[in-house]
């Protein structure tokens with residue numbers, strides 16, 4: 001058994017006793033069995049970490065007391081909701097306290113007039129979507145393909161991409177204002193809540209972008225306790241299409257043509273290999289892409305206030321697709337051939353439990369490298385990653401490139417993701433092989449100007465490597481200034 005530094009120094013019982021005095025004995029633990037469940041994400045090929053304590057606070061005041069304790073004792077703190085980023089970024093890398101946020105799941109206010117939800121930071125997709133469906137069925141929140149158990153705020157602060165991101169932008173756009181505890185224990189409010197009693201205002205004014213201190217920082221800058229996120233009217237009419245293209249070059253081009261029209265809610269795609277997994281085929285495949293099989297299949301979704309508006313949008317989407325030489329099929333017709341047809345239908349009713357797909361439909365682990373890149377580069381990067389997977393022998397093993405992309409903000413930004421699937425019987429050598437391939441994919445994506453996100457520290461290092469050194473230095477100095485004892489999620493984000 002590994003003896004942590006605190007245990008070796010004999011401070012264990014003092015820290016634990018203080019945690020118990022803050023959250024109560026039912027909500028703190030240092031039992032090895034309990035800590036095991038927080039030691040890794042049980043999903044990716046990332047190595048396990050090690051926690052010394054877990055605490056589940058119920059209020060901002062309890063979070064503040066825990067952070068003050070950790071700062072005094074110089075004990076690391078890792079905030080966690082579900083650790084489901086597929087990058088293991090909430091795994092405790094240097095021991096200390098895992099702050100399990102899931103008891104902080106209250107909806108504090110739904111403001112229909114100013115269209116925002118003020119919620120505590122541990123609320124999950126299942127909880128907020130269930131709440132909205134029950135109490136405010138005419139309002140819509142941005143939802144991802146993430147599991148129901150994933151955190152809503154956690155997704156937005158990590159630049160998540162949602163079913164409303166095409167219309168508005170990545171997850172950070174949806175944040176109006178937030179409250180957080182800094183690593184030294186002070187409570188801070190940003191966005192409109194910094195200078196007024198209102199929680200409706202988007203970042204920018206009056207905090208000059210200070211809210212950015214908590215976006216994309218992988219929990220290394222403090223602990224968010226509550227935040228206000230944007231709500232939208234649920235338009236009563238909706239249509240979904242599958243847009244098939246013979247090549248990824250054509251598919252990505254038609255995606256952009258549709259996005260530039262400025263009228264759809266969502267455009268996302270899977271390549272042929274991932275589509276097959278979703279249709280129920282198991283990896284390893286016996287053959288690669290077949291003649292006539294679409295290389296890229298995109299999901300195109302739009303909503304409207306009236307049937308007439310829906311039809312007008314439909315006409316524009318149809319024309320853009322035909323002009324680009326791709327094929328549109330109504331979602332219901334396209335998925336009727338899926339062997340897992342029932343499951344695929346739930347995609348229209350997010351959140352959906354996708355864990356079966358993330359493991360390639362047959363157990364084992366999986367991991368992806370994802371990044372933000374100019375949408376015009378998608379096909380070029382796809383072909384480069386294809387070569388990497390070929391070099392690592394995946395095609396020969398019946399595991400062809402698996403990719404997913406999503407366009408955002410009407411085509412101004414977008415993400416691409418490449419998955420590597422393991423097998424239930426993987427040996428440590430196989431897993432090292434998967435990790436090597438993922439590293440090469442990350443390096444290749446960086447070489448094409450992609451910025452990697454929701455990724456383990458070694459990918460953050462790759463981001464720093466190609467970045468403006470003055471900006472990187474400034475970020476590192478900000479981190480030192482706000483977290484002098486380096487307690488917040490150390491070892492993540494290469495800080």
Ligand SMILES: Cc1cc2nc3c(=O)[nH]c(=O)nc-3n(C[C@H](O)[C@H](O)[C@H](O)COP(=O)(O)OP(=O)(O)OC[C@H]3O[C@@H](n4cnc5c(N)ncnc54)[C@H](O)[C@@H]3O)c2cc1C
Pocket residue numbers: 078079080081082083084085086089090101121122144145146147149150151152154155156158159160161162217218219220222223224225354355358454489492
């Ligand atoms: C099958 C599958 C599909 C997915 N599809 C999508 C998708 O379509 N779009 C998408 O965006 N994501 C997707 N994801 C990724 C994932 O679910 C998101 O990253 C997730 O929503 C983040 O929530 P979490 O609870 O897992 O966060 P965690 O991993 O627990 O936390 C994320 C990071 O935020 C930090 N953190 C957590 N809480 C706080 C806090 N209160 N204050 C400060 N820092 C904090 C953590 O330390 C960590 O670094 C998918 C995941 C899976 C498994």
